[in-house]
Amino acid sequence: MYDLRDHYKRMGVFREQEVLGNFIDNHDNARFLHCYDNLNRWKTGVVFTLMSVGIPIFYYGGEQGYAGGDDPNNRETLWTNMNPKSALYGFVKAIIATRKTHQTWASDQIERYVDDNFYAFSRGDVFVATTNVDKTINRTISYHPYHNGEILCDVFFPDNDCILVLNGVFNVVLLNGEPKIFVPRNPSELQAHLRGAVSQR
Numbered sequence: 001m002y003d004l005r006d007h008y009k010r011m012g013v014f015r016e017q018e019v020l021g022n023f024i025d026n027h028d029n030a031r032f033l034h035c036y037d038n039l040n041r042w043k044t045g046v047v048f049t050l051m052s053v054g055i056p057i058f059y060y061g062g063e064q065g066y067a068g069g070d071d072p073n074n075r076e077t078l079w080t081n082m083n084p085k086s087a088l089y090g091f092v093k094a095i096i097a098t099r100k101t102h103q104t105w106a107s108d109q110i111e112r113y114v115d116d117n118f119y120a121f122s123r124g125d126v127f128v129a130t131t132n133v134d135k136t137i138n139r140t141i142s143y144h145p146y147h148n149g150e151i152l153c154d155v156f157f158p159d160n161d162c163i164l165v166l167n168g169v170f171n172v173v174l175l176n177g178e179p180k181i182f183v184p185r186n187p188s189e190l191q192a193h194l195r196g197a198v199s200q201r
Contacts, residue, residue: 001119001132005111011053018105022049025059031074033067040177043091044130047179050095051128052121053109063089094155098181102126112143120172127152127182134177142169152182 011017024045025031032042042062050056061068061076065088068074083089099105107124114120118139120129125145131137146152146165154161162185163170174180 001114001117001130004119005114008053008109008111017053018055020054021057022052022054023057023059024049025062025074026057027059027075028071029074030069031059031062031067033065034069034074037067038134038177039065040134040179041132044132044177044179046092047095047128047130047181050092050099051104051123051126051181053123056099058092063092091156095181098126098155098183102183110145113139113141115139118174125184128179129172129174129182130179131174131177136173136175138171138173140169140171144170146170146184151185153185154180154182156180158185 011020014020024042032045033039036042046058046062049058061078064078064081064083064086066074066076068076102124104123104126107122107126110122112120112122112127113129117133117137118129118131120127120139120141122128122145127141127144127146129139144165148165148168150165152163152165152170153159161180163172163182172180172182
């Protein structure tokens with residue numbers, strides 16, 4: 001995914017990258033899911049839209065899995081089909097909540113790992129991991145902003161997808177092309193988790 005590194009380097013010609021718009025879908029073009037029948041790739045695009053440097057622009061209906069073709073088919077009716085309990089709605093909601101809680105727009109975007117099939121960056125204490133392959137991959141991260149002993153949890157599965165920073169590294173596993181966003185578990189959550197683990201013994 002070195003093209004992403006090159007992309008962000010080219011963006012350096014703009015003095016204020018944070019005011020440029022990011023989007024994956026819009027009303028002028030067929031939706032991503034119409035062109036590419038791959039939900040995890042769409043999720044990765046949304047993660048970049050909402051978490052990378054720039055102004056995020058999210059086109060309505062993506063959270064419902066809309067896959068309309070060229071205009072006007074990409075302007076589907078939403079008000080009769082809105083489902084706030086859908087998995088994609090929850091996915092987008094989790095990213096937005098992370099953005100707001102951690103105020104990622106106030107932190108620089110720092111590349112943490114890149115190779116042909118994996119790209120990771122951080123903004124403040126938020127760590128974003130992505131891939132361009134539809135298979136399970138595993139990477140060990142040694143360049144990061146965390147301390148030994150910190151527990152990082154994926155915002156999409158915060159109760160059962162957590163990793164420990166140990167000896168200066170942590171391991172990231174992406175299943176079948178999924179993206180992940182990790183944040184440190186706060187002390188109160190950690191204590192509650194530990195009390196629950198003890199009570200279950």
